[in-house]
Amino acid sequence: MPLTPHIEKHFTAGDAVRDIVIGMSDGLTVPFALAAGLTGAIAQSRLIITAGLAEIAAGSIAMGLGGYLAARGDAEHYRHELARERDEIQRIPEAEAQEVSDIFRSYGLSDVESASVVQSLRQRPKDWVSFMMRFELGLEEPNPERAWKSALTIAFAYVIGGMIPLSAYLLISDARAALRMSMIVTLVALAVFGAIKGKFTGVPVLRSAFQTAVIGGVAAAAAFAIARSIS
């Protein structure tokens, strides 16, 4: 079960941007909501900063390491399936050839119509394996060397995102006043980030800006209400 974010076929800007988007989405939202929530219960910025920094450490490590292991797991999964496919093509070529026909049959092609493709693939086991990996299993070869880079990029983006809402608390010692500043700064940052994300994801820019800000706002309001009600 690959758990890395969906492989991007139409993504125009490379893996690094994707990792930044993943890390910053949560980095901007969760520390912001946590700090806002604690402001419902605590009057002083100092403790909120402590909690916020602890959250940023925890969240960036959990996301980064989690992403690293997921990427490594995907690479392993791919190798495992590749070995199995290679083995099957050697051991039970008739059954595998039938699987190729079956793939085409699901698109309405008769065995006769797909026969020349099946025949041709059987002559070149390497291409045949590649074909099965992509078309039977829907797997693409992951780049295992990206795992660490990806983990660090996600974690770094989370830290940067998380420092934006916290910066207000660093500057203003009264938590309520800091929250007002934090809300303005973070909602603007969320909208700008959402707009940029929209450009890359193909979602209309304004809608993406609005949605991203709303998620942050709703999460912050819920955290505030909960912390308030129990304090």
Add this chain to the structure above:
Amino acid sequence: MPLTPHIEKHFTAGDAVRDIVIGMSDGLTVPFALAAGLTGAIAQSRLIITAGLAEIAAGSIAMGLGGYLAARGDAEHYRHELARERDEIQRIPEAEAQEVSDIFRSYGLSDVESASVVQSLRQRPKDWVSFMMRFELGLEEPNPERAWKSALTIAFAYVIGGMIPLSAYLLISDARAALRMSMIVTLVALAVFGAIKGKFTGVPVLRSAFQTAVIGGVAAAAAFAIARSIS
């Protein structure tokens, strides 16, 4: 740019289990690490519970709503590409037919060998479009009705996961003592969860249990060290 977690081709247990894994991975890790971190700065469980519940609210909403929007975005992306593919097949069938040949050529097949498949697809535009979506673009039709269900499952799993480390603080008012209990309970829960996750992801069960517990432990230790150093 689809941002939903990778579509699972080999996943044996359905979408609900996948959503539970996604939500619980972070739910067990981040509130645990945050609570542990705050124990480095605060002696009383009460405030840590407030912060923990605020984090659980923020994290579950951010992950749930984020997942919902990502799923809706993917469905929209698919519809958009489907409409474009349909249009191209009507408007420029020669170019699209050449694209089919090109796909096969990348697996070493000559245009002659793939000709019968190309011919057959051209006679059935609907199958042809399906074929292009899957084999040219690598896209699978997302189920837009799952978006809400998926969001709620992820959020719910996050809440359940997060309540496990917090439960120790609910029972024990001295934060240091609560942390010891929380560590035992949560590391056991992480290991069990990691083992179950390993079964589904094909990662060896013991290794998955160990890795999952280590991520939680490292995140908690880092959060503890940071909160301690600034308090």
